[in-house]
Amino acid sequence: MKKLMLIMVSILLCSTVVFASGATEGEEDKDVTLSVMWFNDANESDVFLDTIDEYLKANENVKVDMQVVSFSEYEQKLKLMISGGNPPDIARVTNNHLSSLGSSLEPINNYVDDISAVEDMFMPGSIAFAKDGDNLLAYPTEATANGMLVNLTAWENAGIDVKKLSKTWTWEQWEEAVKEVIKANDGMKYGLALDFSPHRYSTILFEFGGRQMNLDQSEVEFTNEGTINSINWFKRLHDEGLIPSSVWLGSENPAELFQAGLVACHIGGSWNINTYNTNVKDFEWCAVNTPKEEIRSSVPGGKFIASFKDSENKEEAMKLMAAFSSKESNEKYCADTFNLSARVDTDVPYISNKEDFTVFSEDLKVTPAFTALEWKASSLNKVYSYIREQIVQVLMGNISAEEATMNIDKEAAKF
Template sequence: MTRRTTFKLITSMVLVMLLIVLTACGNSGTNANSKQTTLDFLWFSDGKEGEVIKEIIKDYEQTNTKVKINLIEVGFKDIQTKLKTMLSGGKPPALSRVTDTGSFANQAVDLTPYVDNADQFEDQFIDSLKPYYVINDKLVAAPMDVTANGLIYNKTLFDKAGVKVPTSPDQVWTWDEYTAALKEVMDKGGARYGMVWDVTPHRWSTLLYQNGGSILTEDGTAAAINSEAGIRSMEQFKQLHQEGIMPESVWLGGENPNNLFRSGTVATHWAGNWMISNYKDITDFEWGVTYMPKGTQRSSVPGGKFLMAFKGSGYEQEAAEFIEYLTSKEVNSKYNQESLFMSPRKDSSVLNYEFGKEMFEIFADELKNSSPLAANDWSRQTIISKISTDLKNNIVEVLSDKATPQEALDRTAKLINEAIGSQ
């Protein structure tokens, strides 16, 4: 072998070795990147919480460098369809923000094995939410925020009429006292109407629970809406319209109750806590939140948004860890405080909101004094979703004198029992 040949051979060997090293380095980088887990997170926003969650995700990724959160944003009205499509197509997201836990419970990861102690984990959250996320003894989700129905009032009109609202739970009006106060604000304060009420069976059912009724029996095996309490609630609701305390234009004509309240001509708005954020820009008059009246008892209707991980994503462990992070005291408090939402955590019922702190505390008190039957009913979304529109239509039938309260609720009960039977 000549010296030139030997030199060429050595050079070739060096080049081969260098290529191997470079390839190894390249493969090492790929392997490092492949170790980063990407979690698809299906999300919708009602307000500013989309920006808040992005900040929280950024903080999480900086601490957990091997995890990347891919936030998939869709409209609220599209979230159910999008999630169902992903699940049926065999490509579930790692996790999603949901309102309807019941419809996806069978596809959800049971978080029980992933938390240190399921009982302690559940005990962090207000009791009334438990039926929403513990289904068939499985921890199928975790609450991210909580909602409540409550009473927003036009302070300017009440002051003009010289009518005082309850300022503590021990001053809560009876329904008779409440309607008398509304009539006085209409007579002396110049209010056109005493109240507007959102056109949803969810909001209407608040009256049902205050009268001691419910949509379903406690065990969920039969309808209970056509009970004496249900009939009384329907009669009472109609009477409010007949006496002109409530405008027919909302439930019968489709007029927006928010716009009516914003006009400054309505004494009270029966709405959800999210309206605090919605109404914060009102400057034409003063407004606030007071306690709802009671029937045989006090009650609101708890609801909220939940976090759910899904089977088959391949990242069940990572999704469960991220859910624990999002529902922890520090992170969940930040999320709800900055989003102007209510925290589902027992230790975060009082937050330092930039606006409406005292108002949120009244909504929180309404939740603490709610009938357990309210969550028991509305957490059963596989049933409620089938009859909700019919219930609304039957309420309208009563208001328009096309059915008696008994007839309307008997029809609703029949539909409920059929829905239960088809489960």
């Protein structure tokens, strides 16, 4: 009797397991369409779809519905979707987005067994942006860095070995040399174009020993000697005609000025390597180390993918994001989009420009950690436009650098 009972219970348990597993399998096989929100610097959306193609083939029940939005409208659209309770399943976000959208993102911790193992796969700077306390809110996809790109042909025409000089140069040496370059090249009018962006401007600011936040990153604090010196230097270069006023005063695209051969150097993001690789045909160009003032610095940043607390298909979204963040996928994505990898274990097979990426990485390595932490602060991101406006006011001669920094501190205190 006991034996019979044992057999009966065993059969019952087995059938339960079989049915239960069948139910799970049924759920796994349920068709899921993941909504993906994306913005492009160049060709990232196409490469993303290409990279996840194999995952989608292996998981036929998963489909992707991608919406590509222009970057200028991206944050607003994303915020409205989140506040309306209808966020996408997956979104591409920048480090700036992470600071403003952090509270609405679904932590990855709930979907992986060992979160510290996941964190160890990526560069510490990228993880710093993606973490909120103990929670990891997003998978880093690519690292970005600010750096200098030069018109190599123009420098060679002036007889200057810019690659060698840039290994140790200071801003004073750069100024002296770039004047020679302008003199030696007909049609070259300016020494430097800097993106119309406080983030790119902060490269100069940090190099001059400036800070945007106080030491514990709790408050915006622009009023300090280094920051004021950097603004005054920036104004002097505008006044002397070494920097074109049409970028910061007239919103002209500095990349277009560089591509037209009008400027000798461009300080921009690492994604410009991709742009110039495609667009620049008339002269040779390369990345060089940024000149030094108090310190040599880049500004780290990055792009990430994340899911949201209110997303409809979080489970499947997390699986796809994990697959997309694997070493192989990340290498392919970064190689095809010409981006720096955010993983520590990758050897990206760039088809060209490997040297340029190495230069950007070198600048990143000597960049102090506080630069990333400052740009992580939401209070700083809220006065982003105001910072730009105040610097322009100085360039126009309407206010002094001291007044601008005090105004920025006062404005930030309102939040």
